[in-house]
Amino acid sequence: xFPLRVSQALxxxxxxxxxxxxxxxxxxxxxxxxxxxxxxxxx
Numbered sequence: 055x056f057p058l059r060v061s062q063a064l065x066x067x068x069x070x071x072x073x074x075x076x077x078x079x080x081x082x083x084x085x086x087x088x089x090x091x092x093x094x095x096x097x
Contacts, residue, residue: 056088056089056092056093056096057069057072057073057088057089057092059092059096060072060076060092060095060096063095063096076088
């Protein structure tokens with residue numbers, strides 16, 4: 055799951071921390087977009 059990988063890359067203790075910080079930038083109904091962004095960050 056991409057949010058988990060992003061959370062680990064950012065050294066956040068919880069995935070919820072990562073989502074709380076970054077999910078407001080993306081409309082809630084655009085999960086696919088958020089996953090693509092997470093994937094791009096990990097390349």
